[in-house]
Amino acid sequence: MSSRLRHLRGQRGLTLIEFMMAIMLASVVFMVLYTILNAALDSYAIGRIRSTAVQSGRVTMMRIVNELKYADEIYTYDSENILFSRKEETNGDFQTVYFRFYSGSGEIKRRENGGDEEVMADGIASFSLTYRNAAFGLAGSVDAIRFIEVDMCLQEEGYTVHLRNMVTLENPILVQ
Numbered sequence: 001m002s003s004r005l006r007h008l009r010g011q012r013g014l015t016l017i018e019f020m021m022a023i024m025l026a027s028v029v030f031m032v033l034y035t036i037l038n039a040a041l042d043s044y045a046i047g048r049i050r051s052t053a054v055q056s057g058r059v060t061m062m063r064i065v066n067e068l069k070y071a072d073e074i075y076t077y078d079s080e081n082i083l084f085s086r087k088e089e090t091n092g093d094f095q096t097v098y099f100r101f102y103s104g105s106g107e108i109k110r111r112e113n114g115g116d117e118e119v120m121a122d123g124i125a126s127f128s129l130t131y132r133n134a135a136f137g138l139a140g141s142v143d144a145i146r147f148i149e150v151d152m153c154l155q156e157e158g159y160t161v162h163l164r165n166m167v168t169l170e171n172p173i174l175v176q
Helices: 002-010 016-069
Strands: 071-077 081-087 094-102 107-112 117-121 124-132 144-156 159-174
Touching: 016 071, 016 081, 016 094, 016 117, 016 144, 016 159, 071 159, 107 124
Parallel strands: none
Antiparallel strands: 071 081, 081 094, 094 107, 107 117, 124 144, 144 159
16 A cells, blocks of 8 residues: 555656646637638639639620721710621621620620620629820820720729730721
8 A cells, every 4th residue: 555655656747737737728729729720721712712713804894995996987885885897707797796784784785787686794893995006195086096905904803803905906997
């Protein structure tokens, strides 16, 4: 029995205060790790939303730019609409194309040869077309349009993405 008492006296146990301190320290470490992980996941979600918006806007912008670049004649135009003709790449026939921005719904729609409108993009906060002459000034009624500046602002789940592109027309177009 005395050897048993000696054996128990030599061992040191964990007190309740030490145990509580260990739990508190572990809680602080886990809270810090959780905060870091939560911030990383939020950043990933924001990046994904922005990436989706930019990709959608870029596809729309490139389609508008590619069609405007080869315009042969512009019939009507203002800051949110343009009606023009261009040669179709496959068979060389002329087609008329109409782009229009609907600010109420935030959509850009496209109509070809007087057919039905198709939605090219939605979630557009603003869209504008600026027409410029060869001297890069604003094109007046007697100037030939040489450049068209396309400015688009997309909004996706509270995040805003601005896209701007300058279209150089293959042939200057005189609009009267």
